[in-house]
Amino acid sequence: MSKVGVPKEILDNEYRVALTLAGVNALLAEGNTVYVEKNAGAGSGITDEEYKAAGAKILPDAAAVFQEADVIFKVKEPQATEVPMLRKGQILYTYLHLAAHPKLAMDLAKTGATCVAYETVQLPNGALPLLTPMSEIAGRLATQIGANYLERPMGGRGILLGGVPGVEPGEVIIIGGGVVGTNSAKIALGLGARVTIFDLSLDRLRYLDDVFGGQVRTVFSIGKYLEEILPSADLVIGAVLIPGKQAPRIVTRDMIKNMKKGAVVVDVSVDQGGCIETIKSTTHSAPTYEVDGVLHYGVANIPGAVPWTSTRALTNATLQYGLKLAKSGYKACLEDAALMKGVNIHGGEIVHPGVLEAVGTPAAV
Ligand SMILES: NC(=O)c1ccc[n+]([C@@H]2O[C@H](COP(=O)([O-])OP(=O)(O)OC[C@H]3O[C@@H](n4cnc5c(N)ncnc54)[C@H](O)[C@@H]3O)[C@@H](O)[C@H]2O)c1
Known part of the structure; x- marks a missing residue:
């Protein structure tokens, strides 16, 4: 007691x-x-x-x-x-x-x-039961937030993630296909965006390919592949985790330089230091800043918004x-x-x- x-x-x-x-x-x-x-x-x-x-x-x-x-x-x-x-x-x-x-x-x-x-x-199967619910929320919100910042008045390039008939949808690149990444993908697909998920775990990529019925592209997470795909991205969501450790910096400053102006990055993994070289921690009152024309969102307590x-x-x-x-x-x-x-x-x-x-x-x- x-x-x-x-x-x-x-x-x-x-x-x-x-x-x-x-x-x-x-x-x-x-x-x-x-x-x-x-x-x-x-x-x-x-x-x-x-x-x-x-x-x-x-x-x-x-x-x-x-x-x-x-x-x-x-x-x-x-x-x-x-x-x-x-x-x-x-x-x-x-x-x-x-x-x-x-x-x-x-x-x-x-x-x-x-x-x-x-x-x-952490459970013996590696699951993180107390991180999961907040990751579910942060993942879902990350897409919602990204879609919002892609609007022109918010500083983005003015693209509707879902597109409309006759106009192509936006490209969402998700790095890390765990709980955050999967939930981000769900919402992005729901909006009608094209979605690609990067992960280092082939088992996880197989799982994602199965559960999304082939609707998402899955890519093994190697710098070269990211380098090739990022110039086409409208929204990038950082969602990697190595439990208890600092997040590996996967997206470099050069990759950011080569992205479209007005694209948006939401690095959810910023609470572990972030997987994007140019990310820094921000707050709900001042959530974004720009680097090389790309809008960065680095709020470390995203679920606090809901x-x-x-x-x-x-x-x-x-x-x-x-x-x-x-x-x-x-x-x-x-x-x-x-x-x-x-x-x-x-x-x-x-x-x-x-x-x-x-x-x-x-x-x-
Ligand atoms: N900012 C926030 O408010 C907020 C809220 C919730 C969670 N988070 C953070 O989001 C991050 C992700 O959490 P999660 O619950 O999805 O973790 P998770 O363990 O479910 O998923 C992480 C995924 O990253 C993958 N990964 C590891 N290294 C990688 C690499 N080099 N390239 C690509 N993928 C790689 C793993 O294989 C795993 O599938 C964590 O840092 C967590 O703390 C932040």
Whole structure:
């Protein structure tokens, strides 16, 4: 039994919250106490009154929540004001993406808290069950966003992805055919665009060829093939992942130079550093910038744009492990191999191999 704390997210335009009312009910049913920061659910359509009616206690600010709780449920990595509120022995359960944030990894290790990253919790078959729902959302949104920025008033080349009878549709190139890539492809096909998916896994390409019934072109991901195809692209979606590691830079600056002016790149993998050389992290308030005439979109919390959907999809996935952490603390990780893969920081040390590699230091910091 634990005291579970849910602070309000403070990242720019981040309206998700880490726990729904159903999540509160489930935690209370197992004897836990739940503390929610005032207004934490407002952006996701959950009021303080509803949290209270479900049995949660409302606290006035983040400091009070961090002070009270043994286990903190969050959505995004802790921001500069949140890190000092963590303490030794406390558990932080959230998205962390530390391979792209080595300084944050070192700062978190110094707090002595155990930090469990949603995105590295991994099942024996390699699936990432807590990344999947946000990848589904980000993938679907990436196409929607790309289509929007291709409009002339938004800075794009003014092409309708679906075309119309007599006028050809747009070309969508998706790099990485995992969850994000597959969902991007679904929406792009639905709009009527021509879709090509690059992946390194032949098994994945076979799967995509099957499920899309031959409607997408699948290409083995080699730089030369990308170089050849990118000049024809209207929308490029970056969706690669090597779990826990920094994304490989696959699209070079030269490839971007050779793209059409007004084409759009949406690098969803920017949360792991991005697979496009010219990408940098942007925010929902200033989401795009231009390089060599190509519009770049690099928002690292894309699902934050649809908090109503994202919050519910997130708790659906995180709750089962959250209940275990609330029940047994770090012991839950020792008892569950999938959850153990989520442990990025423990006992003052960075323990996840991918994060260690990115930070470039031995275990102790
Ligand atoms: N920006 C956001 O808001 C947001 C939201 C959700 C997910 N993401 C990120 O999107 C990325 C993709 O997530 P996912 O759930 O689809 O991962 P996934 O594991 O399902 O898929 C990744 C795919 O990339 C492929 N891949 C690896 N190296 C490659 C290469 N060199 N060339 C082509 N393909 C390659 C893998 O074979 C795999 O099929 C991750 O970085 C994830 O963190 C970002």
